[in-house]
Amino acid sequence: MLKYIFLRFLAMIPTLAIASVLIYTIVELPPGDFFESYVAELEASGETIDPKKIEYLRVEYGFDKPVWQRYFTWVWGMFHGDFGYSFEYERPVSELIGSRLFLTMLLSFVTIIFTWVIAFPIGIYSATHKYSMGDYGFTFLGLLGLATPNFLLALIMMYFAKVWFGTSIGGLMDPKYINEPMSLAKFGSIMEHMVIPVIVIGTAGTAAMIRRIRANLLDELKKQYVITARAKGVPPVKAVLKYPFRMSLNFFIADIGSILPAIVSGAEVVAIVLSLETTGPLLISALQSQDMYLAGTFLMFLAVLTVIGVLISDIALAILDPRIRLQGKAHK
């Protein structure tokens, strides 16, 4: 097992190296650079800027050097904890991402818990009461949540939250708490503002979760051992939860790998609509304005999390399900 983990670790290095090259290429691909889009944006609102200043900035940030040289500077910096510089915010990238990470994780964490709390009971109910009114009803509701465009739902809910409860529009807390230290009132305000994004993002994921739990559990419930258990008089709830349900969780464990990156960059569109201070909008605007080090570092960060997440789910699966082999050969 330890040897296996070590080998997996070694495999991560080339994976991430390739990812970093790809990311840098993609961020470099759009024609022009940050300064060009910056000038264009200023001009669109009638502002003017001395072209000399732009030339100076270009040289200042090393844009006169060839691409490969800039790539290596960036990668080399990352090893030393220097993630480059954001042109848009004119400060180091590490400062920017850090401040938003906490709120993003909090939001994603609550959303995931919310999804599970709703999806698990419904999924189990749907599997055990296949084709009943309840099954259809819940499935219909879930699919409705999946089908409603998130941003629209967010806008509608934001409006009613303002009209009925006086919640300030957008953001993750009331503006007056923004620079305050954490207090009970501030936490309350965060919780109040979190309701809408959690429901909006949560409902979108619930339907898929319900269907997957239902399908996996149905496969399991047909198996011999379950029928035997039921025949021997094991209480129905126990008969479902003790083994079949656990066995049907394989897919769920395999999903952990993708949950980790989703925790730090979930639901960008909703975050933009609701003007949340999370990492999603930061990444999108960085890509739009070609703030390449901010965008590149962020994507790299997600790549690292994905690789780690996959490793975690592999290990978890190996522990959970003895049928899964570490080596690809069958044991007699």
Place this chain on the structure above:
Amino acid sequence: MSERLPEQPLVVNFEANGRSIGRYCCSMEMLMGKAKDIRMMTVYGYARLVGFDEKFALKPDILESFEVEEGRIFTLRLRKGHKWSDGHPFTAEDFRYYWDDVVNNEELTRAGLPQVLLSNGKPPTFEVIDDHTIRYTWEEPNPAFPLGLAYPRATYIYKPAHFMKQFHPTYSDRGEVEKKAEELGYRNWAAMHTGLGRQYRPENPEMPTLQPWHNTTAGPSKRMVFQRNPYYHRVDPDGQQLPYIDEVVLLMGSTDIVPAKTGAGESDLQARYLRFDNFTFLKEGEGKQGYRVLPWRAGIASQISLYPNLNYKDEAWRDLFQNRDFRRALSIGVNRNELNEQLFFGMAKPGADTVLEASPLYKESLGTSWVQHDTELANRMLDDLGLNKKNAEGTRLLPDGRPMEIIIESAGESTEQTDALELIRYHWDELGIRIFTRSLQRDIHRRRFLTGETMMTVSKGLNIGLATPDLNPEELAPVSPAQPNWPVWGQYTQTGGKAGEPPSLPSVKRLLELYNAWRASTNDAQREAIWSEMLEIYSEEVFSIGTTREVIQPVVINSKLQNVPETGIYSWAPSSFFGVYRPDTFWFAE
């Protein structure tokens, strides 16, 4: 209080525009977008060495007086006893420091002098006459100099020397300064000096300022708080020091929800990120949510303009675009009244892409030049150009037999533009010309018209709808590769002939000559004559096809906010958005 004011404070004229004497209190909240929107505080605050007043005349503001001889010798006198926001005297030393230690320091300013400090490429001689008087002398006239000081994004020719010296190796130990730069995460001392000494983007709360409010928040924050500057140099007629409002708070957030938040009464003064299409929604909440909507007017010369690319790569089309009669025919083929009715409920005005009526340079003939809707005449003009052959669908043919199909590109900034093109499509169908539209990303679009791949662009008209002779007429001449009607010629001017091509049309050459003449002008009469001729040429030649103008710009204010004009012109230059309307005199009633 007299301790905190200069000996001769600037008394703001309240009578001229019916302002009322206010009271000190309150916090004013405004909604902003990205972190860099902090610059709007400098734009709205609008304390400048010389600045525009509400009549758009240049007047000394921070300076007590400003004398010009022969258009090339500028003597600036400071107010005695004027202090920075930290209480340190503001003197000629601050100008000397900028001149000697910032802009002429090789390490700090590698780009050389800013443009406004150069006349015909040559620097001035700088003299300190005494503690409160400085002089800049150029060999040739430099009308861009006062303008550069008065612009919303002003060129700062002074820095708080007493504060900046601690970051400068000439005045502090180099090793110490370099160490400090490293601690703060700057590449070197020069980057630190620049980063901590920004005046247009007042991000450093330690940095003293002369603006009405100074920043107290070390960013980046979603909530930037600006406090009153206790040493501000303006007073009201009763001698009370301005500004009235204690603090201004900028709330940073997504720009898309600014209209919704404003409609919920969450802003005390808002025009940024509000557009005409939010007007009805905002009106709905008026009163109920404790705010009022003021119908200001946009200061651009035309809300939607079409720019034929005179440098388009296809020769047959290029010849047509460069032909005055063709541009005129296209212009009178547009039914502007219909655009106005459909897009702006008839609340805007049809007109050409030229100065607005509020500008002292406005003439009736400019605004109405080639804007009548006359399909018959347009068709006759097109026939006379030898475009009288048509195919089976009724599309005119170019002399070489290709159908006349124009692709109009936009930077996808507003739905207004795409809606307008839908209507213009029908107008030009009657001329036998078909149009197709493309939305592109802004940078890509700019790149395309510069390489001659764009036939025609739809965009905003001239920014300077409120032109005065003092302003730079650069938008009317080919000076920049960002101009969609003659990017290649503009590039030639900007790069001094290193790239692009010189203009080949006599009228465009004339515009460039006039622009150069403005830059060498010494008095207002000359400048006025130059402006008039340039506007005349621009309108007669229809270098951009203007459509509708003076579109309503909603300005939402808290119902208690006083001294905000009921109508105003909302523009970058010369009014600096709210700047010339003096937000330091706004106040909250009980």
